[in-house]
Amino acid sequence: MKVSRRRALIIIATAVAGFLGYKYISSILYPERDERAEKETSVEEGATRREAEVGESKYSEVSVVRGVRDPRLLARKVVEQIGGIEKIVGNKDRVVIKPNVGFPSRDAVASPEVVAEIAKMVIEAGVSEVIVAESSVRGYVTSFCFEKTKYYDVLKPLGIEVIDLKEQGNIRTVKAKNTLKLGEVDVYEETYTADILISVAKMKRHVSADVTLGIKNLIGCFPDYEKGRFHREGLHKCIADIAYILKPDLVVIDGSKAMTKHGPSGGVMVEANTAVASTDPLAADYIAAKILFELEGEEDPAARAKKVKYFGYAEQLGVGTMDEDKIKVVTG
Amino acid sequence: MRQGIRRRDFLKTLVAAGIIGSLGGVAKLLPYRRVVRPPGALVEEKFLSQCTRCGQCIQTCVTGTLVPCSLGEGLLIWGTPRVDPLRAPCEAVAGRCEISRPCVENCPTNALVYVEPEKVKMGSVKWIKENCIAYRGGECLVCYEVCPIDGAITPRRGIPVFHSGKCIGCGRCVYACPPEPKALYLVPDGERRIETTR
Ligand code: SF4
């Protein structure tokens, strides 16, 4: 059985053509997913979400509640201790709550009950639009995390909109000045343009960031490709930058169950029944970090908290203070 | 009949040879590469005989991790599904596909079958330390952060240590690994394949 040269050539040519055609068709059928291209983007020049307040008070008030088991009560008390939510939301209309819902496990996220109570207070203060918005860590679907951690169950009956930013968010490119690393960065518009941004974090240790609290929680306000970039460019400086760019109006840290030793997931859970809140994001984080290290049995929790690298950078950028002489801790 | 089969085999070889000749680099991967299969795939031989290359699993996969193997990956596996963690991870464990898996449900020939999340093992991850941010002294450990399996990655002094026995090959760490080029890739090593269609 012989195959002529001509026939062999035809077979080869067909195979090559077939291969190239297949590549072409599969590139149409299975295009690379490019989140950036899928979303509308707009550009904001030289901006941060809000300017540093002029004539800021000489000290930062940090509210700490300990020993309250009911997460709703815990949330209400910790906010009331710094003068209540009305003082913060004023007559603004759009309040965005950014909870930490990075993973599909309850231990790793801010309790939906805490978020619900804060949302309720905001509504009671007369705000017309309250949104809960998050984008989970890479490789996890946010709506799945919301579902698994009971966010939909707890928040939807209250009529609060829960947004999966990866799916529903719009992107804004911010060109920030005076940052340490990030010149231009894409952020989810919903969080950036909020009249009031509230970061509701979980009290947790973190394997590369040391601790993840009110500031580090803001990483979920950025699309996945930016999250990756922060690690490439230097995580701690980028975390300080995003705190500077987004500067939340209020930070509430849920330590009803704190995650110690390891994190952001799979750490040792401690029933701490604690919450921390402040309008100064760094002061809130510093005090919460102290509590976290104290729970771990650290000898000098204050000194240890000061060692969190991005705290130092955030202070440098004017995000807040971790000088105890300038922090007034309010307890019940 | 015998003659027919021989002739077909001969033609196949010829086509393969043709591609080797024309496509240089790609051809090195011939005759066929071991790829990471979707969760619950039958043992390779059975899988290949049962999979009709219909592409249903690929089209219905919720994350988009499945892609058809290219001709360059082997004539034999051309068009069969493989997990591509650069596109997305597989959510059979700690994700949306724990209980019901579109890829499995839409497979018309049972080349893919349902296995409990605890039994899913599609392969394991390999580390290229030279590309790793943590190994080069930066702060990263994103792999550890996103891994759903306790003990598959353990950090040691800020650097990840991978335990292929525990890794299930979901691809989350590969997907999220930030450097370019990435420090991680997925291989079928250690995969647990299914003997029979139940
Ligand atoms: S289990 Fe889900 S994510 Fe994994 S291949 Fe099947 S459909 Fe895709």
Ligand code: SF4
């Ligand atoms: S995610 Fe990649 S770069 Fe980062 S520590 Fe893991 S392997 Fe290294």
Ligand code: SF4
């Ligand atoms: S090491 Fe990577 S591939 Fe393996 S189970 Fe963990 S995330 Fe999945």
